Amino acid sequence: MTASAARDDVDATAPDVGERPLTDELLARVHDRAAGYDEANAFFAEDLADLRAAGYLGLCSPAAYGGAGATLRQTSDAQRRLAAAAPATALGINMHLVWTSVARILADRGIDTLDFVLREAAAGELFAFGVSEPGNDLMLFDSVTTARRESDGGYRYTGRKIFTSLSPAWTRLGVHGREETPHGPRLVWGFLDRADGGTRSLGDWNTLGMRASQSHTTELEDARVRPDRIVATLPVGPVPDPLIFAIFAAFEVLLASVYAGIAERAVILAIEAASRRTSRRSGAALDQDPDTRYRIAEAQLLVDGMLADLTATAQDVDRQVDHGPRWFSRLSGVKVRVTRTTREVVDLALAAGGGAQFTRTSELSRLYRDVAAGAYHPSSDSSAHATMATALLGPLA
Numbered sequence: 001m002t003a004s005a006a007r008d009d010v011d012a013t014a015p016d017v018g019e020r021p022l023t024d025e026l027l028a029r030v031h032d033r034a035a036g037y038d039e040a041n042a043f044f045a046e047d048l049a050d051l052r053a054a055g056y057l058g059l060c061s062p063a064a065y066g067g068a069g070a071t072l073r074q075t076s077d078a079q080r081r082l083a084a085a086a087p088a089t090a091l092g093i094n095m096h097l098v099w100t101s102v103a104r105i106l107a108d109r110g111i112d113t114l115d116f117v118l119r120e121a122a123a124g125e126l127f128a129f130g131v132s133e134p135g136n137d138l139m140l141f142d143s144v145t146t147a148r149r150e151s152d153g154g155y156r157y158t159g160r161k162i163f164t165s166l167s168p169a170w171t172r173l174g175v176h177g178r179e180e181t182p183h184g185p186r187l188v189w190g191f192l193d194r195a196d197g198g199t200r201s202l203g204d205w206n207t208l209g210m211r212a213s214q215s216h217t218t219e220l221e222d223a224r225v226r227p228d229r230i231v232a233t234l235p236v237g238p239v240p241d242p243l244i245f246a247i248f249a250a251f252e253v254l255l256a257s258v259y260a261g262i263a264e265r266a267v268i269l270a271i272e273a274a275s276r277r278t279s280r281r282s283g284a285a286l287d288q289d290p291d292t293r294y295r296i297a298e299a300q301l302l303v304d305g306m307l308a309d310l311t312a313t314a315q316d317v318d319r320q321v322d323h324g325p326r327w328f329s330r331l332s333g334v335k336v337r338v339t340r341t342t343r344e345v346v347d348l349a350l351a352a353g354g355g356a357q358f359t360r361t362s363e364l365s366r367l368y369r370d371v372a373a374g375a376y377h378p379s380s381d382s383s384a385h386a387t388m389a390t391a392l393l394g395p396l397a
């Protein structure tokens, strides 16, 4: 059975479809481990085991494959909850959910090329996202990795992928590489199986924040992708292809969801800190202090706006709303607005929470470091502006 046929037996309209695997007990365990992973610069291995056991890897897969059948909106909601408990765990698992959401978005549009992703994810395989490369600011639209075709239609990939989240644990790696052909260059997209060899993780992740994602550099050394795992060959440069739309939509929405979850958590921490502290001058709890109240209220005003923005965008993808040439600027816009605003919210929470939040062991100070990563994910601030300017003003002459 294909994914598009299998989806009919999933109650994807139920509001809690995406939430079911994330019980309060699981989230509490994940939350308790987050500080330790950060301190030790360690991968979230125990979190992954819990999430796998709970069926979270099959969140977007149809019920026929043993999945939960979550839409993009439901996946976004679930990722916000996970990120509020443990940002780096959520960011790492996000890469897997990006690929499974891509498969779901395509299946919704009658394209079953990535059906195996949904099937294998529900069976416990872990998909990582091998797109970023050193010096390749064209991201999806070019590659400095070489793809060499073999006689059976499979490909060998050689190159370097950077920031590969889930490095210690992935079993499948979605990659793109550039093939030179007599008809010009092409980008070849496929999925490596780690068991086939040809990949080497450099173990070089040691960052300011999002430390548990363990997004090491990955060397591809003639790594083979089997013919049935080659999912697209596309021209170099921006192309209106459903795979590119699906990657863009899933990546920008789910990335923004992780950072939105951090913002929601920051407000809760600010409220807790304000109600714990008292003023010697007035004797009242600081949640009665006008400045503190203003800061926390301002933070929640920002969160309310970002959640409306995010959920509307996710729903538009699910409902296949046609935004025409404005789609890409809408998607990069939501990512840039949410990651930017989350930094503001965390700043306000730190200010409301007082000096105790500045200690290295406070959760808010960890969130402050984690949110700094938001600026480095695509779309960058400048590429989102360039995309918007092109949508509004036409391409640069």
Ligand SMILES: Cc1cc2nc3c(=O)[nH]c(=O)nc-3n(C[C@H](O)[C@H](O)[C@H](O)COP(=O)(O)OP(=O)(O)OC[C@H]3O[C@@H](n4cnc5c(N)ncnc54)[C@H](O)[C@@H]3O)c2cc1C
Pocket: 091, 095, 128, 129, 130, 131, 132, 133, 134, 135, 136, 162, 163, 164, 165, 166, 210, 213, 215, 373, 374, 376, 377, 378
């Ligand atoms: C927490 C986190 C997790 C991420 N997870 C993933 C993931 O799972 N999959 C994924 O595909 N991407 C991932 N990304 C990567 C992200 O999408 C960006 O590609 C990444 O942040 C690099 O940004 P940059 O190009 O601005 O960095 P830069 O600093 O410009 O470059 C990064 C590295 O490439 C080298 N470099 C830059 N230019 C050149 C050049 N011309 N020649 C040779 N070397 C060069 C730099 O020296 C540096 O080592 C993640 C990012 C973050 C922050």
